Amino acid sequence: MPVATERSAARRVREPGTPPRSLVALASFALAAGTGTALWLLPSGVDERPGPPGHSPASGVAAPPPTASPVPRPVTSPAPRRVSRPSGFVTFVDAGRDPLFELPRAAGRDRVRWFTLGHLTAGTDGCTPGWDGHGQRRGDPVADRLGRLRAAGGEAGLAFGGPSGRELAAACADTGRLTEAYRRAVRSFGAGHIDFEIRGPVDEATVLRRADAIATLQREAAAEGRPLTVSFTLPAGRTGLTRDDQTMLRATRRRGAEISAVNLLVPIRGASVGGSRLRPIASAVQAAHPQITRSLGTATGWRGIALSPVLAGAGDLSSADARRLVAFTTRNRMAWLSTRGASPSSGVTRVLAGAAR
Structure with missing residues (x-):
């Protein structure tokens, strides 16, 4: 944060071409107001943009063709920010259960820069996402706080899927409508990073629909000069990922989607006598x-792996455990560190926030 003397100097001297502070403040207000209009129940629809190739070299299965009727873009969508993928410690916010979560306050209190907002799942029509599948008429209280978070230097990504409800790709059988549903969510929240939390096996058609939609959105983002990084959050155990999840990642990549990281969900269990409760986490990551x-299909190394221990209660993770996790992820230069399940205590969160950015 700039000190008071720097603020005073900034008031007296302004670099040529730099907009006045009043204009910057007005722009920040407009961003917050525009973001706040993003609805919990995002509109569904299709788009006339050409879809990705319909043939998978891995499986030979053709993706369903997109519907041709267009839907207008949301006029209130904020311009996407140029952001990279998450780094350091990422706080997960369950926006369905805690829609009034104060993103800017949490960022200042816990010294956390990155947040993931979830879980966006399919609504009643199958092709419209909402927090835990539910909508709200008057807008999204989490989105209302995104402008202030970003103005303070923070950032947030979106998580589709999760432990309950249906992920959009499984519920929405039309590739065009599915792509538009993801697109509207990304644009409405100005997201530069999206995550897909997949629990349990899924059929091949679902995998290919999702992959085609991701590849289309990433091509669009690249053409517009903005980032759209994608990660998958998957459960991991002593033997690592399931065979189905490995197959899903390969099929998604071969379909043209770029996956920047795989976030591993590993539950923290009680340690045996003389053992460490973190040892199973290290084993899962190594496997x-x-x-x-x-x-x-690339030598991503450790930077392509993120880690999210799953807590049953706040007491599952002590400050000492948190320091070991930070040391482990920092030493291996992993993508980021997060948690799922119960929220750790504020003290533990501040220790986790010390993870290398």
Whole structure:
């Protein structure tokens, strides 16, 4: 944060071409207001943009063709920000259960820069996302706070899927409508990063629909000069990822989608006598590392792996455990560190926030 003397100097001297502070403040207000109009129940529809190739070299399965009737763009969508993928410690916000979560306040209190907002799942029509599948008439209280978070230097991505409800790709059988549903969510929240949390096996058609939609959105983002990084959040155990999840990652990549990281969900369990409760986490990460490298088809190394221990209660993670996790992820230069399940205490969160950015 700039000190008071720097603020005073900034008031007296302004670099040529730099907009006045009043104009910057007005722009920040407009961003917050525009973001706040994003609805919990995002409109569904299709688009006339050409879809990705319909043939998978891996499976030979053709993706369903998109519907041709267009839907107008949301006029209130904020311009997407130029952001990279998450880094350091990422706080997960369950926006369905806690829609009034104060993003800017949490960022200042816990010294956290990155947040993931979830879970966006399919609504009643199958092709319209909402927090835990539900909508709200008057807008989204989480989105109302995004402008202030970003003005303070923070950032947030979106998480589709999750432990309950149906992920959009499984519920929406039309590739065009599915792509438009993801597109509207990304644009409405100005997201530069999206995550897909997949629990359990899914059929091949679902995998290919999702992959085609991701590839289309990433091509559009690249053409517009803005980032759209994609990660998958998957459960991992002593033997790493399931065979189905490895197959899903390979099929998604071969369809043209670029996956920047795989976030591993590993539950924290009680330690045996003389053992460490974090040892199973290290084992799961070590086992998943070569699987992820093979599935993504590139030598991503550790930077392509993120870690999210799953807590049953706040007491599952002590400050000492948190320091070990930070040391482990920092030493291996992993993509980011997060948690799922119960929220750790504020003290533990501040320790986790010390993870290398």
